[in-house]
Amino acid sequence: MKTEPGTFSWEDLQKCKKKTTHWEGVRNYQARNFMMHEMKIGDGILFYHSVVKPTAIMGIARVSKNAYPDFFAFDPDSNYYDPKSSFDNPRWFMVDITFERSFRSPLTLDEIKTIPELKEMNLLKKGNRLSIQPVSQKEWNKIQKLRP
């Protein structure tokens, strides 16, 4: 899961009550569908800081609640308000995520690029803009070895 640390950072997550937050504001259908259909309680998450250098995976979080309606879409005062999403027919969904552990040092995009096993990661693909991306088992295992 990608986030701009200026909006919501790895440190912010650790300051949350129970180190848990709802992942509101996803307004892309592919990312939404992935949350709705693929992400389940207990699944591992690589938490990635985009835009602000050094861009890097900061650590591991877990899905702690399956997808449910993103209620920020119902709030006219929210930046994430979407009048086309209603309580009865919600268009946008979110999951809850919980902090698990920080990497000793962030796994930077530059480092990821040097690792042959991670060459196929969605993160490295040109034009990739999706804020939530699947990670293969192989990639996951390799990253655990790099940052035990």
Add this chain to the structure above:
DNA sequence: GCCAACGTTGGC
């Protein structure tokens, strides 16, 4: 700050 990539919108 630039710009490629790409998703969304809306007129037709």
Add this chain to the structure above:
DNA sequence: GCCAACGTTGGC
């Protein structure tokens, strides 16, 4: 259903 215009993302 097409596609031009527009907005956003995000690495560089």
